[in-house]
Each structure stands twice: as structure tokens, then as C-alpha cells.
Amino acid sequence: MMEKKGSEKWAKAVPGLLALSFLGLLLVTGREARSVEGLDNFDHQGKKLYEAGEATPEIYLSADSGDRNLASFYELRQYPGSPPRIPHKVDLSFSGNETDCLSCHAKGGYSPEFGKFVPVTPHPENSLCYQCHVPLTEEKPFVASDWQSIEPPRLGRSFLSSSPPTVPHSLQLRENCIACHTGPGAVAEIRVAHASRGNCRQCHVPAVQTDELREFQRK
Template structure:
């Protein structure tokens, strides 16, 4: 091979490598995840549970993403406000005289959203038409008006009982006043442990069937 044609071959090889690099870089950019390494199933689940994709899909403002530093509501905190699972929760925040009179609680509770004053997301009410809120929801304080008694709470529902692994778990609670599933199972104020990974599937009961305990509640002997 003569010297000039050797240079030509080298130039062609150089051009092919350069073109391949350009195609690779453009392809990576267009993939849309900014070249983020692919996520493991565990990471995907954590991301689904964070509601990140849901909020993007329903077009909520970025402010609706759980703000950094806010408490995620846990099942333990959820039960702590209730005498038993399904009982009306007591109000964990102050209610000023004006709010107590007008009961305009739905300003925050009908649609939820971040409330700066309480540094928390307002849980969405499953019954926005029940206007006399204070009829059922006790104001904070007043613990001194209770006397010691032998009340023991009803057994808590058991979670994660699919018929077979991977099946939809049954609904362990009553459906009375609980037809708006998303008010409790999606969004930034939803309890972390029962946040659904698939809020976009609107007909929940297509897959989830109610299965409550058949046992009659019997109060156990006094402690």
C-alpha cells in the first residue's frame, strides 16, 4: 500500500468512529432520562410510591411534590388520631375562633395541598359534603375531660394479604364513606404504607375486592 492510500484508510476509520460517537451521544440524549442509569425494581417501586410520576401525569404544580423536610404521614401517626380504625380522627392542629364558627375547613381539606403554617400537606377529606365538621372531629385539647376506662381498640386490619403472591391485596376495610379511594391512597398527604403505585387505574374495585374480618369483635378480659 502506498503512503497516501494508507492515510486515506486511516481518515475513513477516523470518520466512522467519530460518526458512531455522535450517534451514541444524540441517542443517549433523546432517550429522555438524561442518561440516568436504569433503576432496579426496588428503586422503581420507591419512585412509584413517592407519587412522582402520578403528579407529573395529572399535571399538579411542582409545589404539590412533597416539600423537602415535610413529614411523610405514617400509618402509626394515622392510627394515633383515631379511637379505632375507621373512627373520625381528632384535629391535630389549632382551629381559631373564626374557623370554628364558619367551619370552612374544606378550604384546605377538599383538594389538599401544602399548608405552610402547619408545614404539612392537608389530608383530603373523603366526604366534602358533610359540612358540620366539628360534629364528628374533636378539637385539640380536652383530654382532661376523659376518665380512665377499660376500652380496648378494635383489632387493626391486616395488610398485604393477596390470595397469591403478586395478586391485588383485598380491601381490609369497610367501603362505607370510602368510595373516593384516591382521597386516602394517593397524593402527598396519603399514608406512606398504603399509597398506591397505580393511582391512574381509576376503577379500583375491578381488581381489589373487600375482605373484612368475619370474626365478631369480642372485648378481651380486662388488663
């Protein structure tokens, strides 16, 4: 616990260039911690990302949706990073299998039914959609909640004045950047204009400011 609090303070205190070296440290230690068993499924090389970029039709990289923004993005989530609610009606027999959700959310595109461009799932390999995503059928709570969320990550945090901003969120289940950051279903504020470059992590490094797993030590 002591160590955690200390480094948290430390992370808040270091500005500018110092932060860059701290980040470097994080990445080095982070990499070491990640060479453990169980992380082998992670796509360190970004192959999946690259291929997804290749497979994205050109039109999705440039069209515009106009109505999905960060406010509505976070309003569907209990905390930044939580699985979003399903913001539209689903059939009572909602099965969540590939012929339902993924028929729209795998590739996106315009949905005449909803009159909108459809957001694309960042993890199409997971096809049991209802494992995490639920519709809303009742607005009243069972009892009130004292839940408090946290601020979402800040945008545009570059460490040098013109350097590419870092990735401010965990890539777990969000390895496919273009799903949220490009195309007509993308969130307006975080849509990028240069998605055709494909390999996002060539320039943008994950720099999630967390005290990762410091409370206990891994073997």
C-alpha cells in the first residue's frame, strides 16, 4: 500500500520531460511484467490491428456520422472502460449471436433501421455479446446507488509539443484502434484523419497512468 501511494504521488508530480523518462521506466518494467504466462494471447506486434486496417473499406475511413460524441459515449458506461449498455431496443429473444449483433457491429456502415452509422466492435473475436452488454428495459433503480465514477482520460496529451499523443486507455479488448477512432461510426472527438496509415502504434504508445499491480508482487 505504501509503495502504491508513493508512486501515485510521484506520477502526479512529474511534469514534462521528467514524465517522459518516467514513462520510459513504466514501459520497461511493464514489458518485463508482461512476459509472464497468460499474456501470450496479447497482440504485441499489432498484426491484428494492421490486418483490420487493411480490411477496412476506404469509405469508412472518411465518411461522417455527426452524432456520436464523447459525452454520449461515456454516458453508456458506468466507468471509462466498462462495457457499454446497448442503447437501442433489442428483441426479447435477443440471442446476441453472430447473426444478430455482429451483422451490424462487425463491419459498421449505415443502418436504415436506426438512421445512424453503426459503431464497430473493437473485439469481433468475442461473439457472445450478451456476456457483457445488456439492454435497458427499466429506468428505475432497485435502490439508489452511491456509485462514483472517475474522469475519463484526457485527450491530446503529447509529451513534446508536436509529438503524437499517447494512447490514454488500456488496450485490453480494445486492440483494434480503428473500430472507435475511424469511420462514420467513430466518436467525433477522437476520430482521426489519418487512419489509412494503419499501424497506429508506430507513433502512439500506450501510456496508461496507472500503478499497475504494485500492491502485490508477481513471481
